[in-house]
Amino acid sequence: MSSSSTDDSSDVESWIEWFLLQEGHEFFCEVDRNYIEDNFNLYGLRNIIPNFRACLNIILDVADSHNIDHESIDQQAMDLYGLIHARYILTKRGMERMLRKYRIGEFGVCPVMECAGQPVLPVGLRDQLRYHEVMVYCARCNSVFYPAQKQQNYREENLDGAYFGSTFAHLLLMQYPALRPSSRRPTPGYVPRVFGFRVRSQNAPPPRSVDALEADYKKQKLSNDAGAVAPSTSGSQVAAPHAASRIKLGTA
Numbered sequence: 001m002s003s004s005s006t007d008d009s010s011d012v013e014s015w016i017e018w019f020l021l022q023e024g025h026e027f028f029c030e031v032d033r034n035y036i037e038d039n040f041n042l043y044g045l046r047n048i049i050p051n052f053r054a055c056l057n058i059i060l061d062v063a064d065s066h067n068i069d070h071e072s073i074d075q076q077a078m079d080l081y082g083l084i085h086a087r088y089i090l091t092k093r094g095m096e097r098m099l100r101k102y103r104i105g106e107f108g109v110c111p112v113m114e115c116a117g118q119p120v121l122p123v124g125l126r127d128q129l130r131y132h133e134v135m136v137y138c139a140r141c142n143s144v145f146y147p148a149q150k151q152q153n154y155r156e157e158n159l160d161g162a163y164f165g166s167t168f169a170h171l172l173l174m175q176y177p178a179l180r181p182s183s184r185r186p187t188p189g190y191v192p193r194v195f196g197f198r199v200r201s202q203n204a205p206p207p208r209s210v211d212a213l214e215a216d217y218k219k220q221k222l223s224n225d226a227g228a229v230a231p232s233t234s235g236s237q238v239a240a241p242h243a244a245s246r247i248k249l250g251t252a
């Protein structure tokens with residue numbers, strides 16, 4: 001088996017153990033051998049993976065009499081393991097394995113500051129191979145992101161999203177509701193602001209219309225620099241958000 005980053009660890013016993021140790025494969029958990037050996041769990045994969053039997057033999061370390069020497073056999077074996085993995089992590093045992101990885105932050109954390117280091121879960125945008133690489137899902141802001149490794153250009157290519165599937169992350173959160181954050185947790189020291197103004201949740205004055213804010217701005221602008229009025233943006237609705245942001249500049 002070739003790989004760009006083989007460790008050549010002599011004490012690695014099986015293909016699966018070797019596979020899991022490869023750089024960039026940290027998101028995978030170990031699929032039980034007896035799960036892979038159960039034909040029921042492999043239903044339909046024969047039609048998706050070329051050289052299915054040879055790939056299965058590789059994964060299970062079964063000596064192959066046909067001695068397949070196919071350039072893309074490693075990729076096909078990886079695809080097969082990945083698709084089996086996507087099914088396995090929907091089982092109770094697979095879910096528990098992924099949960100352990102989640103709890104130690106193996107999948108990384110949400111990059112959004114407001115999410116305060118919320119751990120994320122791997123997610124596929126589709127269940128089909130070659131549709132999209134794996135993403136990570138933050139339950140706090142309900143968003144998906146590229147994994148941190150990708151953001152740091154750690155690897156040129158990421159794993160296929162189909163190796164994790166579109167269901168797993170959300171099923172895990174349903175199975176373990178305690179994992180689901182009840183609401184956004186404000187980052188300590190972080191003050192939510194709108195157009196530069198601090199947002200107050202309680203005792204806040206009634207919200208004012210953008211038109212009223214713009215009128216305030218114009219009044220203030222007129223009194224500040226007598227004469228030099230801003231180009232006429234005469235109160236059209238299109239200019240409204242623009243006007244609100246200008247209020248920040250005017251009062252700063």
Ligand SMILES: [Zn+2]
Binds near residue numbers: 115118140142
């Ligand atoms: Zn988030």
